[in-house]
Structures are given as C-alpha cells and as structure tokens.
Amino acid sequence: MSLLAVVEPTTSWFLVLSAVLFAIGTVGVLVRRNPLVMFMCIELMLNAVNLSLVTFSRARSDVNGQSAVFFVLVVAAAEVVVGLGIIVSIMRRRTAASADDLSVLKG
Amino acid sequence: MELVVFVLASLMAVVGAVGVVVRRNPVHAAMSLVLTLFGIAVIFVQQGAHFLAAVQVIVYAGAIVVLFLFVIMLLGVDQAEDLSIEPLTVQRPLAAVIGVAMVGLLTGAVLTSDNAVMKSGAGLSSPTLDSPDANVKEIAGSIFGDHVFAFEITSILLLVAVVGTVILARRLPKEEVAK
Amino acid sequence: MLDLVWLIPALPLAGFLLILLFGRRLGEPLAGVLATLMTASAFAVTVGVYFDLLSRTAEERHHVVTLFSWLPVGGLHVDLAFLADPLSITMALFVTGIGSLIHLYAVGYMHGDPKFSKFFLYLNLFVFSMLMLVLGENLLVTFLGWEGVGACSYFLISFWHTRDSAATAGKKAFVTNRVGDWGMMTAMFMAFASVGTLSYSGINEAAHAGHLAHVTATGIALMLFIGACGKSAQLPLYIWLPDAMEGPTPVSALIHAATMVTSGVFLLTRMAPVLHEAYPWAGTVIASVGAATALFAATIAVAQTDIKKVLAYSTVSQLGFMFLAIGSGAYVAAIFHMVTHAFFKALLFLGSGSVIHGMHHEQDMRRMGALRKVMPITGFTFIIGWLAIAGVPPFAGFWSKDEILLYAFANNRALYAVGIVTALLTAYYMTRQVIMVFYGEARWHDHAEEHGAHGDAHTPHESPWTMTLPLVVLAGLSIVGGALQLPFSHSTKFLEHWLEPVVHEAEADIHATWAYENKWVLLGLAVVIAAAGIAASIAVYAKGKAKPIEPQLLADGWRYDASIAALVGGPGRAAFRGIAAFDAKVVDGAVNGVGAEVRNASGLLRKMQNGLIRSYAAIVGVAVVLVLAWFLVRGVL
Numbered sequence: 001m002s003l004l005a006v007v008e009p010t011t012s013w014f015l016v017l018s019a020v021l022f023a024i025g026t027v028g029v030l031v032r033r034n035p036l037v038m039f040m041c042i043e044l045m046l047n048a049v050n051l052s053l054v055t056f057s058r059a060r061s062d063v064n065g066q067s068a069v070f071f072v073l074v075v076a077a078a079e080v081v082v083g084l085g086i087i088v089s090i091m092r093r094r095t096a097a098s099a100d101d102l103s104v105l106k107g
Numbered sequence: 108m109e110l111v112v113f114v115l116a117s118l119m120a121v122v123g124a125v126g127v128v129v130r131r132n133p134v135h136a137a138m139s140l141v142l143t144l145f146g147i148a149v150i151f152v153q154q155g156a157h158f159l160a161a162v163q164v165i166v167y168a169g170a171i172v173v174l175f176l177f178v179i180m181l182l183g184v185d186q187a188e189d190l191s192i193e194p195l196t197v198q199r200p201l202a203a204v205i206g207v208a209m210v211g212l213l214t215g216a217v218l219t220s221d222n223a224v225m226k227s228g229a230g231l232s233s234p235t236l237d238s239p240d241a242n243v244k245e246i247a248g249s250i251f252g253d254h255v256f257a258f259e260i261t262s263i264l265l266l267v268a269v270v271g272t273v274i275l276a277r278r279l280p281k282e283e284v285a286k
Numbered sequence: 287m288l289d290l291v292w293l294i295p296a297l298p299l300a301g302f303l304l305i306l307l308f309g310r311r312l313g314e315p316l317a318g319v320l321a322t323l324m325t326a327s328a329f330a331v332t333v334g335v336y337f338d339l340l341s342r343t344a345e346e347r348h349h350v351v352t353l354f355s356w357l358p359v360g361g362l363h364v365d366l367a368f369l370a371d372p373l374s375i376t377m378a379l380f381v382t383g384i385g386s387l388i389h390l391y392a393v394g395y396m397h398g399d400p401k402f403s404k405f406f407l408y409l410n411l412f413v414f415s416m417l418m419l420v421l422g423e424n425l426l427v428t429f430l431g432w433e434g435v436g437a438c439s440y441f442l443i444s445f446w447h448t449r450d451s452a453a454t455a456g457k458k459a460f461v462t463n464r465v466g467d468w469g470m471m472t473a474m475f476m477a478f479a480s481v482g483t484l485s486y487s488g489i490n491e492a493a494h495a496g497h498l499a500h501v502t503a504t505g506i507a508l509m510l511f512i513g514a515c516g517k518s519a520q521l522p523l524y525i526w527l528p529d530a531m532e533g534p535t536p537v538s539a540l541i542h543a544a545t546m547v548t549s550g551v552f553l554l555t556r557m558a559p560v561l562h563e564a565y566p567w568a569g570t571v572i573a574s575v576g577a578a579t580a581l582f583a584a585t586i587a588v589a590q591t592d593i594k595k596v597l598a599y600s601t602v603s604q605l606g607f608m609f610l611a612i613g614s615g616a617y618v619a620a621i622f623h624m625v626t627h628a629f630f631k632a633l634l635f636l637g638s639g640s641v642i643h644g645m646h647h648e649q650d651m652r653r654m655g656a657l658r659k660v661m662p663i664t665g666f667t668f669i670i671g672w673l674a675i676a677g678v679p680p681f682a683g684f685w686s687k688d689e690i691l692l693y694a695f696a697n698n699r700a701l702y703a704v705g706i707v708t709a710l711l712t713a714y715y716m717t718r719q720v721i722m723v724f725y726g727e728a729r730w731h732d733h734a735e736e737h738g739a740h741g742d743a744h745t746p747h748e749s750p751w752t753m754t755l756p757l758v759v760l761a762g763l764s765i766v767g768g769a770l771q772l773p774f775s776h777s778t779k780f781l782e783h784w785l786e787p788v789v790h791e792a793e794a795d796i797h798a799t800w801a802y803e804n805k806w807v808l809l810g811l812a813v814v815i816a817a818a819g820i821a822a823s824i825a826v827y828a829k830g831k832a833k834p835i836e837p838q839l840l841a842d843g844w845r846y847d848a849s850i851a852a853l854v855g856g857p858g859r860a861a862f863r864g865i866a867a868f869d870a871k872v873v874d875g876a877v878n879g880v881g882a883e884v885r886n887a888s889g890l891l892r893k894m895q896n897g898l899i900r901s902y903a904a905i906v907g908v909a910v911v912l913v914l915a916w917f918l919v920r921g922v923l
Contacts, residue, residue: 009590019213078268085272
C-alpha cells in the first residue's frame with residue numbers, strides 16, 4: 001500500500017498512453033478493410049490526441065487545451081457525419097464491403 | 108489512489124482499442140470503441156477536465172457510436188470481412204513496424220524531454236463544494252471569450268456538414284437510377 | 287602630323303565604305319580610281335608622318351595615338367591605339383606606296399571584268415586591315431588586322447569563284463592561316479597571363495627589364511612563330527601560297543608578295559625583345575625552319591611551268607631567308623630584305639601579269655618565248671627585277687641578301703651553307719624563267735588559235751600605261767633600293783640607325799666575328815654564286831648545252847600536298863568519323879539516356895499508384911514515422 005501512495009502517474013505516463021492508443025489506431029487503419037471499422041480506428045486516433053491535449057492543459061495550467069479538445073470533439077462529430085454519409089452512398093448496393101474495391105483512382 | 112485509477116482506466120482504453128482493431132464483427136468493434144471512450148472519460152476526470160468527460164460520454168459514446176451502429180445496421184451486419192487473408196502482403200508487417208516505431212519514437216520524445224512542462228502542474232480549478240461548476244466556468248470563459256470566432260465558424264461547419272451529408276446520402280429519383 | 291596617324295588606315299576604310307555603298311553606280315573605272323586615290327592619299331599622310339618622325343630625336347620616335355578604350359574588361363585594358371615608330375612607318379610606307387601602284391595597275395588589269403568595283407572594294411579593305419596590323423599599338427589591334435588580311439586574302443583568291451580551283455584555293459588559304467592563328471592567339475594569352483597587358487611597349491619593356499621568364503619568352507616567341515608560319519607561308523604551312531595564284535595577278539602582287547606574307551616577319555621584329563629573352567635554341571629553330579623552307583621552295587621552283595607558280599615558290603623561298611635572318615638575330619637585315627623583296631617581287635608579279643594580259647590569259651611558260659620584242663617595257667622591267675632577285679650588284683636584292691648571309695655565317699655555318707645553295711638556285715630558276723618567257727623562240731605561234739580575239743588576234747601586245755607605269759616605278763626602286771643599308775661604312779647604314787630604337791637590344795652583335803671582319807670575302811662569294819647560277823641556267827636553257835633537270839617530284843612539290851591530303855583524307859577522316867560517332871553515341875546517348883531513365887523511373891513510381899487507400903495510408907504512416915524520428919534525433923543530438 002505504501003507503494004501505491006508514493007508512486008503517482010506523471011505527465012509522461014499519460015503521454016505514453018496517448019502514444020499507444022494512437023499507434024493502435026494507426027495499425028487499425030492500415031490493417032482493416034471494412035470502411036466502418038477503419039473509421040472507428042480514426043476516431044480512436046482522435047481520442048488519443050484529445051488525451052494528450054488535456055494532459056498538457058493540466059500540466060501547463062492552461063485552459064486553452066481543454067477548449068481545443070472541445071472543438072476537436074465538435075469537428076470530429078461533423079466529420080463522422082459526412083464520412084458515414086459518403087460510405088453509405090458508396091457502399092449501399094454492394095454485398096461485400098471492402099475498401100479494396102475502391103480503386104478507381106489507380107494510375 | 109491516482110495510480111489505481113490510472114491503471115484501471117488505461118487498461119480499459121487499451122483493451123477497447125485492441126478490440127476495435129481485432130474484432131471481426133463491426134458491431135463488436137463498435138462496442139469496444141465505447142469501452143475505450145469510457146476509459147478516456149475517466150482519465151479526463153482524473154485530469155480535472157470534468158466538463159470534457161461529460162461531453163465525451165454524451166457526444167462521442169452517445170451520439171457518434173450510435174450513428175456508427177445505425178450505418179452498420181443499414182448496410183448489413185453480415186458484411187464482415189475475412190481477416191485471415193490479406194491481399195497486400197506488405198501491409199501487415201509494415202503496419203507492425205509503423206506501430207512499434209511510433210510508440211517507440213513518441214515515448215523516446217517524451218522521456219528525453221527535460222522540459223519543465225513535463226512535470227505535473229497544478230492543474231486547473233476543479234469543482235469543489237463551494238463552486239461545483241468551476242471547470243465549466245473556466246472552459247466557458249475560454250470558448251466564448253478568446254475563441255468565440257472559432258466557435259461561430261464551427262457552428263457553420265456543423266450546418267454545412269449536415270446539409271452536405273443529406274445531399275450525399277439521399278437516394279436518387281427512380282428515373283435517374285434507371286439510366 | 288604625328289597625331290594624324292589614325293588617318294592612314296581611315297582613308298582606305300573610307301574607300302571601302304564608299305565603294306560598298308556606291309560601287310555599282312560608280313562602275314568602271316571610277317571605282318578603281320577612287321580606291322587608288324584613297325590608298326595614294328594614305329601614302330601621302332604616311333610620308334608626312336615619316337618626315338615628322340625624322341625631325342625628332344631617336345628616343346622620341348615612339349608616338350602613340352589612342353582613339354578610344356576598346357576593351358576595359360576586368361584586368362584587361364585594350365585601347366584602339368596606333369603606334370607611330372620607325373618600324374611601323376617603314377611598313378606603312380611600302381604598304382601604301384606599293385599598294386597605290388598596284389591599285390593603279392589593277393585598273394588596267396581588271397578592265398572588262400564584270401565584278402570590277404567589287405575587286406577594289408576588297409583591295410581597299412585589305413589595305414585597311416594591313417595598316418591596322420602594322421600600325422597597331424597592341425597585339426589585339428594587330429590581330430584584328432591579322433584576321434582582316436586573312437579574310438581579304440580569302441575573298442580575293444577566290445575572286446573568280448565560279449572556277450572550282452579558285453574557290454578551293456581560297457578555302458585552303460583561310461584554313462591554313464587559321465591553323466597558324468592558333469599560335470598567335472596562344473602567344474597573346476601567354477603574354478597577357480605573364481605580363482598583364484597586350485600592348486607592345488608593356489610586353490617589350492617587361493622583357494627588357496627581365497620580368498619575363500625565359501620559358502615564357504620562349505613559349506611566346508615560338509607561338510608567334512607558328513602564327514608567322516601560317517601567314518608567311520613557311521614549312522609546314524606554306525601550302526596555301528602556290529594555290530593562291532588562282533587569284534588575279536594584282537592580288538598575288540600585293541598580298542602574296544609584298545604585304546600580307548611579310549606580316550609574320552613584322553610581328554617577330556616587333557616582339558624582338560621577347561625573342562631576345564628566349565632560350566637561344568628558339569632562334570635556331572626559327573632560323574632552321576626558314577633556311578629549310580628557302581631551300582625546299584627553291585628546289586620546287588626549278589621545275590614549275592606556270593609563270594606565277596615560279597614566283598610563288600620564289601616568294602616562299604625569300605620569306606625563308608627573312609626568317610633565317612630573324613633567327614640569327616639580324617632584324618635589320620630581315621626588314622631590309624622585306625623592303626627590297628617587296629619592290630622586286632611586286633615588280634616581277636606585275637610583270638608576269640602584264641605578260642598574262644598580253645598573252646590573252648595564257649600562263650604556261652612553255653607556250654611563251656621571245657616576248658621581249660613584242661612587250662619591250664614589260665621585258666625591260668622584268669629583267670631588272672630578275673637581276674635584283676638573283677643578287678646581282680648594284681641592284682637592291684644583292685645588298686639585302688648579302689646582309690642576311692653575313693649574319694647567318696656569323697651565327698651558324700650550316701645554315702649559311704643552306705642559304706648560299708638557295709641563292710644559287712634562285713639565280714638559276716629566275717634566269718630560267720626570263721629565258722623561257724622573253725628570249726628563245728616564239729612558241730606562242732603554235733597555240734595562238736586557242737585564244738579568243740583581243741585586239742590583235744595572234745600577237746601578244748604591250749599593256750596600257752596604267753599597267754606599265756607601276757612597272758617602271760618599281761623597277762626604279764629595285765635599282766636604288768639598296769641604298770637603304772649599304773655596308774660600306776657606319777654612315778651609310780641608314781636603315782640600321784633608323785630601326786635602332788625598335789631592335790637595339792635584340793640585334794645580334796657580330797662586330798667581333800670572323801664574318802664581319804672578312805665581309806668583303808663573303809660579298810665576293812655571293813657575287814660569284816649568283817653569276818654561276820645565271821651562267822648555268824643560260825647554258826641549259828638558252829644555249830642548250832645540257833639537258834634541263836626538271837624531275838616530276840619537284841614539279842609536284844615533293845608531293846607534300848598529296849601526302850597531307852592522304853593523311854587527312856585517310857587516317858584523318860577516320861579519326862573525324864570516330865569523333866562524330868563518339869558524339870552521336872556517347873554524348874547524345876548520355877543525353878537521351880537521361881531522358882529514358884527518367885521515363886523508366888516514372889514508370890516505376892507509377893506502380894505506387896494502385897488506387898488503394900490502404901497503401902496510401904501506409905505511405906503516410908511511414909512518412910510520419912520518419913518525421914517523428916527526425917525531430918527526435920534533432921532534439922536529442
């Protein structure tokens with residue numbers, strides 16, 4: 001119990017957690033083929049960034065970090081709306097949804 | 108105490124993140140995402156961002172993930188991809204490398220930094236019994252004070268997004284489809 | 287008067303421009319008269335400048351007139367300036383003097399030619415260029431004139447360009463001159479690199495003060511000599527001069543006897559202090575090449591049948607004498623011989639032109655003979671020229687040739703021997719020419735039907751006064767020209783005193799040699815040799831006592847031309863083809879290869895665009911990792 005009382009998570013711990021979440025999100029975007037799951041992984045990355053912003057906001061005692069997170073949240077919501085709309089319009093008529101089918105821009 | 112909270116919350120977040128990536132069924136992946144979001148909300152509270160924690164749960168977990176589930180249902184739950192095959196052979200190893208490198212580099216950046224910023228600071232004002240909405244007040248002061256212009260622009264952005272999505276996702280009239 | 291020295295080249299230039307604009311309207315003979323007047327007035331100005339120079343003391347005879355700053359570029363400052371000193375005024379005197387006489391002659395010679403005014407256009411341009419050459423204050427003005435006379439030589443040699451041989455001869459002259467010009471340009475570069483200026487006074491003073499290293503001076507001297515070999519037709523670049531006889535005879539007289547070909551001699555004399563600072567073997571090289579050329583050309587002249595070709599090879603031979611003099615340090619003798627040679631060679635060429643004109647353009651000596659009775663003035667003046675070149679006293683050529691042989695003996699006995707043999711041959715072949723043309727039987731009866739009507743259909747006739755007057759004047763000069771430098775005593779050596787400010791340091795001092803003390807012996811030997819040559823020739827050609835020795839090898843010029851053609855046409859052409867192939871394959875190949883490689887590389891890059899967003903995402907991920915790594919490394923290090 002004494003250990004639990006002495007060791008406190010410092011700023012760097014949170015930042016490392018944020019890095020881990022971001023990396024997991026990146027791997028997810030690269031590996032998964034279902035567009036919806038890919039989108040979810042992108043949301044994961046955004047959350048990791050939010051986490052680091054809040055961490056820095058506490059460390060620097062600056063509330064602007066939190067307002068930045070606020071705006072990220074709003075814009076992420078808008079982004080999800082538009083993205084899902086696009087996915088719906090493209091994937092509506094297909095039976096197997098895969099990002100690999102969308103290769104019309106091949107050079 | 109903080110340590111316990113941190114460990115639990117980070118565990119939730121990481122397990123949820125891994126679940127999003129690994130689960131075949133998209134509905135399961137969405138549920139894992141909710142777990143992650145909860146974990147992050149807990150950490151927000153620990154960091155003193157109470158307002159943001161609430162907003163995270165309400166907007167992210169409550170609205171965005173629900174939206175995801177709607178679309179999954181709309182397009183068919185059985186549209187799950189086969190994770191055992193991978194058409195681009197280089198993709199998985201490359202993804203592993205990128206992931207490991209990213210974690211390593213960012214950790215290295217964090218650890219080698221001796222900036223005074225990295226020390227845990229005093230934080231922002233937290234709600235107390237005397238002023239239960241101290242954090243809300245602070246954020247409100249920042250958003251509607253320093254960043255009011257951004258706030259207004261963001262509202263326009265939301266409007267544009269909604270209108271755009273309605274146009275994008277509508278079904279075309281029958282005669283155009285027949286062409 | 288000295289400040290008007292710029293007028294001397296300006297007058298022929300004005301003549302050139304006037305004929306350029308109005309030549310066709312002026313027509314014959316006004317264009318010719320205008321050109322002659324311009325050259326004659328240049329001569330008058332030169333005479334005025336000469337007397338002005340004469341009135342000054344020896345140290346003051348060095349006047350520079352700067353017209354404008356021509357090239358102020360970085361460390362190089364070149365002015366368009368003229369230098370009036372004894373050497374340049376001597377050259378200008380006979381260039382303009384003999385030039386005017388030849389202009390007058392050409393008015394008669396080119397009568398009836400459709401391109402009459404164009405001829406005088408080029409002639410005036412030539413006189414202008416030659417005057418720039420001799421009056422230049424620095425190497426660059428001289429080079430301007432040098433190239434100008436080369437170009438005019440090309441124009442005038444190929445004047446009758448519809449004739450293939452004439453066009454080819456013009457090109458040959460220009461190209462061969464160009465090879466020599468490389469030498470002159472290299473000399474200019476070396477002079478500028480070591481001294482920092484191109485002006486004669488700058489370079490000569492540097493040489494005089496010992497600031498010029500021996501190696502540099504030798505390099506400059508030899509490079510200038512290469513340029514001189516091209517212009518003054520020495521071995522191995524003499525080949526253009528015999529072919530240059532394709533041009534009209536006034537051209538041969540003016541350019542290829544009196545003026546342009548002497549520019550090499552002039553240049554080396556002008557740079558005498560530099561030559562003096564060079565290693566002694568440089569002078570020996572120059573003298574040896576000159577002597578070898580003299581002998582070589584003399585042997586060829588013995589077997590020629592064209593009246594002008596004999597004189598052409600004779601010119602090459604006499605120029606060889608002049609270089610023999612320069613190499614032996616006898617600059618005064620070289621200039622002396624240049625002046626007397628200008629007199630009698632121009633006379634001989636003009637005389638041959640008169641013969642050709644009178645014989646309705648027949649040039650083969652085997653079809654002439656006994657012309658003395660029909661063309662008395664031409665014959666008489668030609669004979670005077672013959673006596674002068676053969677070295678018979680008291681005519682001009684004797685004194686100048688003897689002076690050269692004296693210095694040659696003092697310097698190098700072997701070269702003297704070559705020179706004396708050449709003098710013998712000179713007397714021999716010139717006598718041969720005189721006999722074949724003016725004496726003996728009249729062989730032109732047999733071939734008279736071949737020629738068209740021109741006045742009297744069958745008999746050759748004497749030329750008009752415009753042609754015979756210059757002949758008479760030149761004959762007079764050939765008789766008295768020797769008075770410039772008589773070896774009798776110190777006071778009769780007028781030319782030596784006159785040229786002393788220019789060459790005093792570099793002139794070889796032979797007062798203490800055996801040759802100088804016994805110069806009367808050498809003089810007598812020269813007379814005997816000349817007499818022997820004449821007697822031998824009379825015996826062979828006039829009396830028929832011995833068979834003439836005219837082997838085909840000599841007539842072909844030792845097959846020198848043919849061997850050069852074989853060398854350039856055979857291995858030369860193969861080498862050129864190889865270089866052209868190299869250019870096409872390697873150089874073009876490299877350039878085209880770069881283009882092909884770019885295309886291939888872009889083809890490879892194209893494969894990256896497979897249209898799958900996951901691949902694009904992977905690339906973005908890699909880039910992000912790299913950027914992170916860079917920041918980390920930069921922050922840590």
